[in-house]
Amino acid sequence: MEISARQVQKFNTRKKIIDTAYRIFSEKGFSVPTSVIAKEAGVSHGSIFVHFPTLNNLLVCLLSDFGDKMGRSLHILAKKCDSLEDLLNEHLNVLEENEAFYTRLISEKNRLPDEAKSTFAFIQSTVAFHFSSVVEREIEKGTVKKLPVHMLFNTWLGLVHYYLLNREFFAGFNGPVIRKYRGELLSTYLNLIRKS
Amino acid sequence: MKTCIACGMPMESISDFAANDPSKDYCVHCARPDGEMQSFEEKKENLTKFIVKTQGFDERAAGKIAEDMMRKLPAWKNYFN
Numbered sequence: 117m118e119i120s121a122r123q124v125q126k127f128n129t130r131k132k133i134i135d136t137a138y139r140i141f142s143e144k145g146f147s148v149p150t151s152v153i154a155k156e157a158g159v160s161h162g163s164i165f166v167h168f169p170t171l172n173n174l175l176v177c178l179l180s181d182f183g184d185k186m187g188r189s190l191h192i193l194a195k196k197c198d199s200l201e202d203l204l205n206e207h208l209n210v211l212e213e214n215e216a217f218y219t220r221l222i223s224e225k226n227r228l229p230d231e232a233k234s235t236f237a238f239i240q241s242t243v244a245f246h247f248s249s250v251v252e253r254e255i256e257k258g259t260v261k262k263l264p265v266h267m268l269f270n271t272w273l274g275l276v277h278y279y280l281l282n283r284e285f286f287a288g289f290n291g292p293v294i295r296k297y298r299g300e301l302l303s304t305y306l307n308l309i310r311k312s
Numbered sequence: 313m314k315t316c317i318a319c320g321m322p323m324e325s326i327s328d329f330a331a332n333d334p335s336k337d338y339c340v341h342c343a344r345p346d347g348e349m350q351s352f353e354e355k356k357e358n359l360t361k362f363i364v365k366t367q368g369f370d371e372r373a374a375g376k377i378a379e380d381m382m383r384k385l386p387a388w389k390n391y392f393n
């Protein structure tokens with residue numbers, strides 16, 4: 117199939133908008149007007165609306181991309197590994213790569229449009245799905261305490277989110293939190309849930 | 313790579329597919345024991361239960377997430393018109 121120059125340009129513009137929105141939202145939060153994103157991306161304000169008629173469309177697109185990334189890397193790992201430690205490490209890898217964006221997401225989630233909110237819920241459900249499959253195998257093997265899966269999951273998420281939401285205290289303003297605390301978060305959590 | 317039409321899971325290895333059959337469009341988690349795809353009601357109930365079990369959410373909230381999730385999947389398009 118021939119791809120016309122116009123299609124290439126359309127694709128490039130779309131990508132430029134997505135990349136810029138990701139960066140601006142990460143830096144300034146999700147209430148930045150689309151006109152600012154257009155200006156930063158070097159495209160006309162009108163062309164944002166061609167690609168994303170509403171802010172919600174743009175948000176859902178960014179969230180879906182992030183969710184796909186998370187889903188893919190956890191899926192590959194969860195299938196072949198029996199180690200919760202490896203899975204949590206991978207979870208932290210994806211969060212570290214997207215730390216600013218993810219932190220904005222969890223701190224502003226309740227103010228997002230409904231569809232964006234539910235997209236976020238899918239992402240966490242995917243993480244929970246892989247978490248549960250690996251942790252259940254560890255419980256069966258007797259390496260992890262027999263606690264309800266949802267409490268094991270929520271305790272992990274609660275811990276990580278607490279550090280992210282307070283990143284200015286833990287890592288200094290805008291400093292990366294996960295890189296600094298990965299080892300401590302992981303080893304403490306595993307110590308709490310593992311059978312001695 | 314194929315993704316399951318009924319839950320969106322990526323299907324890479326044979327064991328991801330229903331009945332180990334890579335010509336199927338749905339995954340092992342969306343199949344009944346006999347290999348057929350689950351119905352809308354079955355899938356919704358299973359997803360809801362799964363969300364409650366893995367995340368501890370209130371059942372109604374979990375049901376809404378399950379439905380929103382299914383809304384985006386090709387297998388259930390006709391249920392949301």
Ligand SMILES: [Zn+2]
Nearest residue numbers: 316319339342
């Ligand atoms: Zn499926």
